[in-house]
Amino acid sequence: MGGMTTAESFVLAIGTKKGLWLATSQDRRQWSFSGPHFLMSEIPSIGIDTRAGRTRIMVGVRSEHWGPTVAHSDDLGATWTEPEQGAIAFPEDAGAAVERIWQIYPDAESRPGVVWAGAEPISVWKSTDGGEHFELNRGLWDHPHRSDWGAGYGGAAAHSIVVNPAGDNVHVAMSTGGVYRSLDGGTSWEARNKGISAYFMPDPNPEFGQCVHKIAADAAVDGRLYAQNHHGVYRTDDNGENWESIAEGLPADFGFVMLTHPRREGTAWVVPLKADGERIPPDGKLAVHRTDDAGATWKRLDSGLPEHEYNSVLRDAAAVDSAEPAGVYFGTRGGTVFASADEGETFAEVASHLPDVLCVRSAVIAGAGLNGTSAEAAVPEAAAQGA
Amino acid sequence: MPDIRVVLPSVLQPLAGGHSVLISDADGPVTVGSLLDSVTGEYPVLARRLRDETGALRRYVNVYVNGDEVRRLRGLETEVAAGQEVLVIQSVAGG
Numbered sequence: 194m195g196g197m198t199t200a201e202s203f204v205l206a207i208g209t210k211k212g213l214w215l216a217t218s219q220d221r222r223q224w225s226f227s228g229p230h231f232l233m234s235e236i237p238s239i240g241i242d243t244r245a246g247r248t249r250i251m252v253g254v255r256s257e258h259w260g261p262t263v264a265h266s267d268d269l270g271a272t273w274t275e276p277e278q279g280a281i282a283f284p285e286d287a288g289a290a291v292e293r294i295w296q297i298y299p300d301a302e303s304r305p306g307v308v309w310a311g312a313e314p315i316s317v318w319k320s321t322d323g324g325e326h327f328e329l330n331r332g333l334w335d336h337p338h339r340s341d342w343g344a345g346y347g348g349a350a351a352h353s354i355v356v357n358p359a360g361d362n363v364h365v366a367m368s369t370g371g372v373y374r375s376l377d378g379g380t381s382w383e384a385r386n387k388g389i390s391a392y393f394m395p396d397p398n399p400e401f402g403q404c405v406h407k408i409a410a411d412a413a414v415d416g417r418l419y420a421q422n423h424h425g426v427y428r429t430d431d432n433g434e435n436w437e438s439i440a441e442g443l444p445a446d447f448g449f450v451m452l453t454h455p456r457r458e459g460t461a462w463v464v465p466l467k468a469d470g471e472r473i474p475p476d477g478k479l480a481v482h483r484t485d486d487a488g489a490t491w492k493r494l495d496s497g498l499p500e501h502e503y504n505s506v507l508r509d510a511a512a513v514d515s516a517e518p519a520g521v522y523f524g525t526r527g528g529t530v531f532a533s534a535d536e537g538e539t540f541a542e543v544a545s546h547l548p549d550v551l552c553v554r555s556a557v558i559a560g561a562g563l564n565g566t567s568a569e570a571a572v573p574e575a576a577a578q579g580a
Numbered sequence: 581m582p583d584i585r586v587v588l589p590s591v592l593q594p595l596a597g598g599h600s601v602l603i604s605d606a607d608g609p610v611t612v613g614s615l616l617d618s619v620t621g622e623y624p625v626l627a628r629r630l631r632d633e634t635g636a637l638r639r640y641v642n643v644y645v646n647g648d649e650v651r652r653l654r655g656l657e658t659e660v661a662a663g664q665e666v667l668v669i670q671s672v673a674g675g
Contacts, residue, residue, distance in 0.1 A: 258640045258670045277624055282633040290632030298582075392652035 199378040201557050203514060205522060206250060206268065207530055207544060209234030209235065213252055215270045221520050221534040224543050226325035230270055234259075238310075238509065240297030241556040242295040242323065248558045251324040253294030261291050265324055278526060281310060281318060281327040289314055295350040297324065304492065305523070311351035314343050315367050319379065324523040333365065333373065333382050336400055345404055345423075352508060353400050353408045355418065358393070364408060364418060364433060372420065374433045388436035391426050407451040407508045411487070419488070421451040422465055423510075423544070428488050439488025444475040449508035450523065453498030454536075459487035462513070462521060462537060464506045472505045479506075479519065479536050492558035497540035507551055514555040524550025582606055582662035586619045588626075588671055606662040611664065613656035614642055615666065640671040659673040 205216040205224060212229030231254050238253035247267060263280035285287045287521035290503040296311035310318040310327050316334055317329035327369045333339075333351070342349060344369035354447035363375040364385075371386040384401035385444035393405045404423035411417035416432035419439070424447050427436040440446035444463040454460035462483045467475045475478065479502035480495040504527035518520045521537045524530040531540040586602045591599050602619035604610070610618075613635070619626035630641050635645065635656070643650045646668040650658045660666055 256629075256640065256670060260638050261626070275625060279624070280630055281635075282628075285633075288632050288634060290636065 199561050201516075203516070203520065204241060204248065204250075204556050204558050205237045205532070205543070206252075206552075206554045207524060207547065208242060208552060209528065209548040209550055210235045210241050210552075211548040212236065213239075213270075213505075214547065215544065217269065221514075221516075221532060223540065224458055224532075226544070227270055230273065231264075231416075234408050235551060237551045238294045238297045239552045239554040240324065242308065243556050243558060244299065244302055245323075246559075248556070249295050249323060249469050251299075251308065252533050253297060261312075263292055263294055263297070263324060265275060273335060275326050276314070278326075280310070280320075280325060283329060284366075285315075285526065287329065289294070289316075291316075291339075293350065293353040296343040296354055298354040299324075300356055301360065303358070304360060309354045309356065309363075310346075311354050311365065312562060313348045313350035313368075314352050315349050315370060316337065317351050317365055317379070319356065330379050332375065332380050334335075336373075336382055338384065340372065342367060343402065345369050351544070353405070356408045360378070361430060362551040364410070366405040366408045366420070368406065368423075369402055369404045371401045371405050372408060372433055373401075377470065380434075385429075385433035386436070388429075388438075389420065389422055389427055392424060394530075406449045408454040409451045409461065411453055411458060411461075412456050413454075414487075417487070419451050419461045421448050423447070423469060426463060426488070439484070441529070442491040443482055444480075447472075448506075449506075450506055452521065454510055454512050454519055455513060456517075457485075460485050460536075461488070462511070463491075464523060466505050466509065474505075477501050477503050479534075480538075481523070482520065485535050494533075494537040494540075496538060496574045497533075497542075499542075501527075502527070507549075509552040510550045512553045512555050514557055516557050520555060522555050524553050526550065530540050584610070584615060584660055584662060585665045586615065587667045589664060589668060591670070592629060592668070596620075597624050606660075609659040609661050611656060612650050612658045612660060612666065615660055617655070623629060628674060641648065642669050642671050643667070644669065668670075 203218045207214040212232045214228030216226045218224045223238040234256040240251040242249040251265045264275045293313040300307035308320040308324040317330040320327045351367045355364040372383045374385040398484040420427040426440040450464040452462040482491045504525035514520040521533040526549040530544040532541045532543045605619045
């Protein structure tokens with residue numbers, strides 16, 4: 194079936210340690226691949242921006258040799274643009290250099306052009322031109338806590354950004370530092386970690402210093418967020434003032450992933466790992482767990498997943514799309530990517546033997562969003578390379 | 581006029597208009613830092629591949645003057661004389 198006659202299709206972007214792969218599908222079962230794009234550069238962050246009648250894929254690219262940048266494509270990867278003067282760089286007085294872009298977060302439909310980024314060293318950035326140029330968020334950079342923030346094993350980074358639909362509440366999570374909240378759109382920030390354990394510190398309940406691995410917002414309940422911590426799974430119903438454990442019912446409370454449903458109240462997904470000292474799926478059996486009641490109960494989802502899997506799933510190597518039912522996607526450090534078209538009830542392997550998967554993003558794209566071309570036409574090498 | 585030649589690795593040549601060698605006029609000695617400013621002025625993307633926004637050489641970018649890596653000399657303050665050649669080579673790194 195040609196894209197011109199299809200109302201919508203799906204795009205799946207897979208960022209790995211050694212490049213980016215893109216795939217398109219009409220049914221979320223058969224995927225046509227292109228790649229590798231940016232061979233030998235790692236792609237730790239991807240944002241797919243479907244606002245304003247356009248599909249823009251933004252990627253955080255990092256070469257071991259040549260450093261980090263943000264590039265974007267408006268034609269599903271047929272061509273890539275890196276702004277001549279660079280997309281993201283610290284101002285001179287900051288005395289710092291961007292090491293790695295960990296997060297690219299397109300803002301709400303009502304704020305087209307606004308894209309947030311989280312980076313290492315710990316910093317938050319905002320673009321108002323669709324991700325072509327990012328400005329450093331001074332409020333967080335100048336925060337008095339900054340000199341006390343630490344580095345997790347993967348580096349010291351702001352890795353999660355959640356903005357509420359009204360645009361005034363912004364939650365950021367960093368490793369290590371925990372959750373910081375702004376009530377004024379990012380001008381001022383306060384730590385909001387009450388209830389989240391930092392068992393690895395002398396005081397396990399500090400104001401900040403937690404190693405929150407990922408946060409995500411409940412799309413249907415204002416002020417409700419979920420957190421996957423470095424041991425511990427939590428929910429807040431009061432905009433981060435208090436966090437309560439929702440780990441009961443999970444086989445382990447360690448992990449990196451936290452996903453929420455694009456619309457439905459109380460629905461979230463995690464991918465548990467056994468422990469920080471044993472970063473494998475519990476018993477070597479990979480499973481996604483979903484709650485439909487805001488963490489009161491969890492359902493194990495492993496249909497279609499391999500019997501044995503000893504690779505972990507990193508914090509951004511998982512995504513949901515906005516379709517109904519929602520699609521769930523994730524990739525492992527062993528280079529396998531799984532997709533579900535039914536909210537995790539059944540998975541199918543869509544790629545394997547790739548480099549370590551660092552980031553997965555998916556989106557529903559309309560025919561009109563492809564500048565009048567079909568998905569297949571915009572990815573001319575897809576069929577040849579993906580077969 | 582005497583000049584200084586900066587030899588680029590092939591992987592960076594597309595960012596330098598396809599040139600394998602960039603040439604800077606030099607009446608006298610210049611520092612490696614100002615030499616890089618001079619030859620990458622037209623090529624900002626190339627400039628960012630070599631140095632970060634603080635001006636520091638990226639960790640796995642090596643610059644050789646007379647066969648010596650500049651980190652063993654005076655870093656970006658190392659002087660280069662007119663007529664000399666400067667090599668930019670990516671170090672052995674990655675996996």
